[in-house]
Every structure is written in C-alpha cells, then in structure tokens.
Amino acid sequence: MEEVMDNFEIDPAFPTESVKKHEEKSPAIKWGWLRAVLFLLANAIASTVVIGVTFLIILIVKGIDLATVMTDRAQIYELMGSNERTILQVAGFLAMLLMVWIFRKFIDRKTMLSLGFKYKGYGVDLIWGLVLGFVLIIFGTLVLMLTGNLTIAEYRIDILSLSISLFLYIVVALNEEIMFRGYVLSNFCESVNKYLALVITSALFMAIHLGNPNLSILALVNLFLAGIVLGIYYIHKQNLWLPIGMHLTWNYFQGPVFGYEVSGTTEQSIIVQNLQGNELLTGGDFGLEGSLLATAGIIIITIFLHFKYKKAPYEKVI
Incomplete structure (x- = not known):
C-alpha cells in the first residue's frame, strides 16, 4: 500500500506550497491551483477583449x-481567410503573453525562462517534437492510403500561403503550449500530483476547442489525449520545446501539407485529397485528429515519451 501511495506523491521537481527553495521568492498567492485558475480567467477576459x-x-x-x-x-469561418485568422491568432497570443508576464512577475514571482524556455541542452528534444508531430500525421495518412480511404487528386504549391500558414501554426503552438503546459500545468503541479495536474489541464485544453466546427465525441476524446501527449514530457522535464515542436508539425502537416481539416477548419494545402469511408477511421470533417488512427497514434507516442523521459535528470531554472 505504501508503494502505491508513493506513486501519487507530488513530484519534488515542482516546488509545492510547503517546499520552497531559499533562493526563490514566495509567490503572492500561495496555492498553485488558484494561480492557474485566476490566470485562465484573466487571460480569457484579456484575450476576448483584444481579439x-x-x-x-x-x-x-x-x-x-x-x-x-x-x-x-458559420460565416465567420467562411469570411476569415488565413490572413485574418493569423491576425486574430497573433492578437490573442500577444494578450496571453502579456498576462503570463504579469502573473509570472507579480503573482508567481519567477522568471519567464523558468516556464520551460531553456534551450541549451534541449535542442534534441525540440527535434524529437518536430519529428513526432510529423510521424503522427504520416502514420494516419499511410494507413488511409493503403486501405483505399484516401487518394490524391492533385498537388499545388503556393509559397506565400505555405509561409503564412507556417507562421500561423508557430503562433498557435507557442500560444497553447505556453498557456497550458508552461503556466497552467506547472502551477497545478505545485498543488497536486503531477499526473492529476496533467489530467486536469488536458481537460481544460479539450474545453477550449469546444467551439470548433464539426466536433465529434471521438474528436473530443482525442483533444483530451492530445493534452496528455503534449504534457507528459513537460511533467518530467519542465521544458516546452518538445511539445512546441510536436504541436507545430502536427498542425502544419495535417492542414497546409496533407490537406486535412485542422480541428474542423479548412486550409489551402499542397495535397488536394479525396477522403472517403467510415468517419471513425478518417476523422470526417473535423480532420485526421478526429479519427481512431489519431487515438492509436497519440497513445503510442504518449507511452514512448513517458518511458523515455520519466527517469530523465531534471535541472531547475528559477
């Protein structure tokens, strides 16, 4: 019984309310979970106003x-092209970044770097993230092609469109990873067991996508699992570069390259595809991430990342 309970102790890598390092300033608000909740509320207000x-x-x-x-x-998605969506994403990102800075400086009393931005020694992890995001999409695509559910109608290359989309998805990856993994997950981990914190923040990550078009039950499940796979590395390493890289290539290759809908929204893409068959396999109008192929791929990558990094050495950044 003691061994089981040990598995649910709060990880010492995250300083709890009762375990503080002498070199750290005490946060203005004692409880990490409350800091996270207040940040989400403040960010929701700021982002809503700015956007x-x-x-x-x-x-x-x-x-x-x-x-x-x-x-x-529905007209919002029809009238807003990639340029307009990019502008809105940048506006929301800047609002979020400002709120993170305010909370980090005046509430947490820690540096922005300590959210997980340290790059030295983590470049390989960024590459791992970029590769895994690509692998997840190429895995599903190959299965759909081999089963006859996906055929390629034509190829088209628009460098300007691809460049705008790349910038857009860099902003999306930075926005969601800094917000959910960097700030919310790290603060929840200071109050509760890191695995419970991961589940809570993954549910919140799923919740922000509830307004996306063409949402299905399976898509919701996969969005929750996406929060798990993007956060499992963070709770072991407290670094953002792998999830940022994975989030970027996952979205970019799914939409602008292979022509799937990205979380229900359509993008101009290199590959124009014809998709047919059971939506449980194809993801339907929500995109590949609404399919059982995505479910399987996410679970496999989550297990891989967990066992690869759970014993990895941790270097604290104040």
Missing part, C-alpha cells in the same frame, strides 16, 4: 456587416 477589437477592425476594413455575421456563426 474582439481586432475582429471588429477586420470586419470594418473588409466592409462586412457585423449583424450578418452574428446571425450565422
């Missing part, structure tokens, strides 16, 4: 009637 104002400016510039858009939410 909302940016959205209104875009509508005015494009000459689109706001009332028309509000009566049919």
Whole structure:
C-alpha cells in the first residue's frame, strides 16, 4: 500500500506550497491551483477583449456587416481567410503573453525562462517534437492510403500561403503550449500530483476547442489525449520545446501539407485529397485528429515519451 501511495506523491521537481527553495521568492498567492485558475480567467477576459477589437477592425476594413455575421456563426469561418485568422491568432497570443508576464512577475514571482524556455541542452528534444508531430500525421495518412480511404487528386504549391500558414501554426503552438503546459500545468503541479495536474489541464485544453466546427465525441476524446501527449514530457522535464515542436508539425502537416481539416477548419494545402469511408477511421470533417488512427497514434507516442523521459535528470531554472 505504501508503494502505491508513493506513486501519487507530488513530484519534488515542482516546488509545492510547503517546499520552497531559499533562493526563490514566495509567490503572492500561495496555492498553485488558484494561480492557474485566476490566470485562465484573466487571460480569457484579456484575450476576448483584444481579439474582439481586432475582429471588429477586420470586419470594418473588409466592409462586412457585423449583424450578418452574428446571425450565422458559420460565416465567420467562411469570411476569415488565413490572413485574418493569423491576425486574430497573433492578437490573442500577444494578450496571453502579456498576462503570463504579469502573473509570472507579480503573482508567481519567477522568471519567464523558468516556464520551460531553456534551450541549451534541449535542442534534441525540440527535434524529437518536430519529428513526432510529423510521424503522427504520416502514420494516419499511410494507413488511409493503403486501405483505399484516401487518394490524391492533385498537388499545388503556393509559397506565400505555405509561409503564412507556417507562421500561423508557430503562433498557435507557442500560444497553447505556453498557456497550458508552461503556466497552467506547472502551477497545478505545485498543488497536486503531477499526473492529476496533467489530467486536469488536458481537460481544460479539450474545453477550449469546444467551439470548433464539426466536433465529434471521438474528436473530443482525442483533444483530451492530445493534452496528455503534449504534457507528459513537460511533467518530467519542465521544458516546452518538445511539445512546441510536436504541436507545430502536427498542425502544419495535417492542414497546409496533407490537406486535412485542422480541428474542423479548412486550409489551402499542397495535397488536394479525396477522403472517403467510415468517419471513425478518417476523422470526417473535423480532420485526421478526429479519427481512431489519431487515438492509436497519440497513445503510442504518449507511452514512448513517458518511458523515455520519466527517469530523465531534471535541472531547475528559477
């Protein structure tokens, strides 16, 4: 029984409310979970305001009637091209980054670097992340092609579009990883067992995608599992570069390269594909990440990352 309970102790790599290093300043708010919750609320308000104002400016510039858009939410995705979505993502990212800086400096009283930005010694992990994100998509694509569910209609290359999409998905990866793995997960880990913290933040990660179009039950499950696979490395290493790399290539190769929907949204892509067959296998209109192939791939990669890094040495950054 003691051995079982030992597995659920709070990891010493995360300084808890009762275990503080002498060289650290005490946070303004004692409880890590409360800091995380307050950050999410503050960030939701700040991001909503900034993105909302940016959205209104875009509508005015494009000459689109706001009332028309509000009566049919589907039009938002039709009217917003990659340029507009990129602008909105950047606006939200900057708002989030500002809130992280404020909370880190005045509430946590720690450096931004300590969120997991240390790069020296972690370059290989970034490469691992980039490779694993690509492998996850290529695995599903090859299975669909071999089973006859996916055929390639044509190829088209638009360097400008690909460049804009690359920038967009770099911003998306940075935004979600800094927010959920960097700030929220690290603070929850200071209050509860790191595996419980991972489950909680993965559920929150899933929740922010509830407004995505073409969402299915399986897609929701996979979004939760995505939070697990992107966070499993972080709870062992407290570093962001692997999940950032994995998140980037996962989205980029899924949409702009192979032509799947990315979380329900359509992108201009190099490959124009014809997809048919059972949606449990193909993911349907949500994209490959709404399929059982994604489920299997995510679980396999999660297990791989867990056993690869759970015994890895940890170097604390203040």
